[in-house]
Amino acid sequence: MVFVEPQLDLQQIGLSHPRVKQVLDIQRNTAPNRHKLFVAEGLWAHNLLLETGAPVECFFWCPEAIYSDEARKRSSEIAARAYRAYRVSPKTMERICERERPDGMVSIAQLPAWDRDELSFGDSALVLVADAVEIPGNLGTLLRSMDAAGADCLVMTNRRTRLTHPKVFKGSQGMCLTMPSVEFDEVEDAAIWLKRNGFSVYLADTDDARNYREVDYRGRVAFVVGSERYGISKAWYAHGFGRVFVPMLGRADSLNVSVSASVLLYEARAQQDRW
Amino acid sequence: MVFVEPQLDLQQIGLSHPRVKQVLDIQRNTAPNRHKLFVAEGLWAHNLLLETGAPVECFFWCPEAIYSDEARKRSSEIAARAYRAYRVSPKTMERICERERPDGMVSIAQLPAWDRDELSFGDSALVLVADAVEIPGNLGTLLRSMDAAGADCLVMTNRRTRLTHPKVFKGSQGMCLTMPSVEFDEVEDAAIWLKRNGFSVYLADTDDARNYREVDYRGRVAFVVGSERYGISKAWYAHGFGRVFVPMLGRADSLNVSVSASVLLYEARAQQDRW
Structure with missing residues (x-):
């Protein structure tokens, strides 16, 4: 089977871009965060975003940092789901990432908001x-x-x-x-x-x-x-x-x-x- | 009641002293550590050393950094128990401490060694x-x-x-x-x-x-x-x-x-x- 590299044609952005700054702000956990945004890093976290259908505000993609075939495949799926998607350099990826080797994928995503009046409970x-x-x-x-x-x-x-x-x-x-x-x-x-x-x-x-x-x-x-x-x-x-x-x-x-x-x-x- | 400052007359040492380097080595957790030495910081940890009778290899005392009366009192007790005791400057204290405000007390102490053949167990x-x-x-x-x-x-x-x-x-x-x-x-x-x-x-x-x-x-x-x-x-x-x-x-x-x-x-x- 021949693996076909997904062709993502994304605008490249650098460290001074407001979205990159936003990632760092969320990680620092200091600014107000009314929309409950959080940072997801790596394949495992992105699989969870896809499974749970969490809204993805912004996807940062670094093809040079991808090391797994699955991450290559998921990149296209996440990019399609995200409101915005950008390409970043390995250097920028390293700056916005807290973990090592994030497999080329970082996203700003949104936690679900549950309505306390709509939750229902069973007998137990x-x-x-x-x-x-x-x-x-x-x-x-x-x-x-x-x-x-x-x-x-x-x-x-x-x-x-x-x-x-x-x-x-x-x-x-x-x-x-x-x-x-x-x-x-x-x-x-x-x-x-x-x-x-x-x-x-x-x-x-x-x-x-x-x-x-x-x-x-x-x-x-x-x-x-x-x-x-x-x-x-x-x-x-x-x-x-x-x-x-x-x-x-x-x-x-x-x-x-x-x-x-x-x-x-x-x-x-x-x-x-x-x- | 008048509080009498304990009079500890200890040799002052600086950052280049081998014992200070030893603290940093233990905290970095990289060098061999056959004698099971660890670093205790602050009043709570030193009270535990006193209670358990753990051997104290070296006590570092910084009177300028002490903020509790109890730490002042315990300093003398720990110094009396330690094999070695030194005075350090607030700057040196800051360097050898992982936590903030260690209350003027840091020690290198030894974990007990238990002999597996001498442990005994109850019915439960x-x-x-x-x-x-x-x-x-x-x-x-x-x-x-x-x-x-x-x-x-x-x-x-x-x-x-x-x-x-x-x-x-x-x-x-x-x-x-x-x-x-x-x-x-x-x-x-x-x-x-x-x-x-x-x-x-x-x-x-x-x-x-x-x-x-x-x-x-x-x-x-x-x-x-x-x-x-x-x-x-x-x-x-x-x-x-x-x-x-x-x-x-x-x-x-x-x-x-x-x-x-x-x-x-x-x-x-x-x-x-x-x-």
Whole structure:
């Protein structure tokens, strides 16, 4: 079989082009980002963009940096899907890329926006509330664990880190594209939304709490986990929600937030018997 | 109450001093490190050195950079414990420190060495085998989870990352100092050691495996987890050990290794009913 190089005829742009600057801004994660744009790098991330149908704002293509046949093929598909597509030099590609060897493909893409009022849940459901979680890598690992445990939705309150942070995309293995997530400015509104949707809510806390193995998680269950340093914010304690703790039997005083959330999610999932 | 500044009269050294170079070498994690030396920074890490009695090879003290009264007090205690102690300038302190504001304290300390033949286990015991785990942060989080779950020992085979890596110390919250760990050059020897100590061994694998909730973990149990990219190495499959899997119900094909290990450890621990 003869492999035919796809003929992409794209305008070449350089480091001073506004779109190139935009990539760097998104990676720095400093400027406002109302459209929830993030940067996807390499073949694996682009396959995920194609699978999930995420909108691609801008595709940067560097044929000299492509090393896999699959990337050559996908380049045409992504270019066809993107609102804009440009060719860049290997040097520019290296500048806009955080990873090494991105296989000639970088894109600015858009995270989906979920409407909290349109999400629907089954008789059994699992929601995780991340309250003021600070470290992007932790939020990423949380999303990856939620995906694995078959959770239904991430709720964010007192948001400290953005889902568009490069480390969230990596840590979640791109699951920020597929795991529904909604954000509330006020804890109060999140609590009302959970109650209205029939969720039993449990705060992960060690004080005045029950061992997480001794609770019945059938039905719709939401766990609230808090910031790495300060725990769950006060406002969550005003609603009479239950509290559960994961026993800590050693010398350190805490578990990594994504670890404790995963232990809780898997316990609930096993009880809900949905596997 | 009048606070009396401890009077430490230490020789001042600069960037070109061999001990300063040694700190940088250990942090770079490139040179051989037979004596298992690692770098401890700041008050929290030094409190842990004092609590655990870890040998302190060299203490670097910068009184101008101290901002807490407790650090002032601990400085004298650490200096008294250290084989060597020097004063350094704020500029030198900044160079040898990875974190910001180390509270005037940096040390080269030694990880304990555990003798595999002298470790003893109770009727119920939990061991985690990390086979070829590559990412230091993952190994650190593993150790932190092992501490929390009250595990007894970390076994390393096909070691790819060192326990002295700065990210292991941080990720484990210093639990690499207290959680016993032993290393085997050959998987064969680790398998024999586990059998001789009466452990039921389970490989964490998705192929031909049982759901992790359907296994009886009473007694002495060891879980084997593998590298982030390649899983468990072949040699582990030659011993007829059982296999367990944590169900993955989503789109991504794997869980973070420290997350899946934690889910397994907590399940076993709950069954062993040791809390």
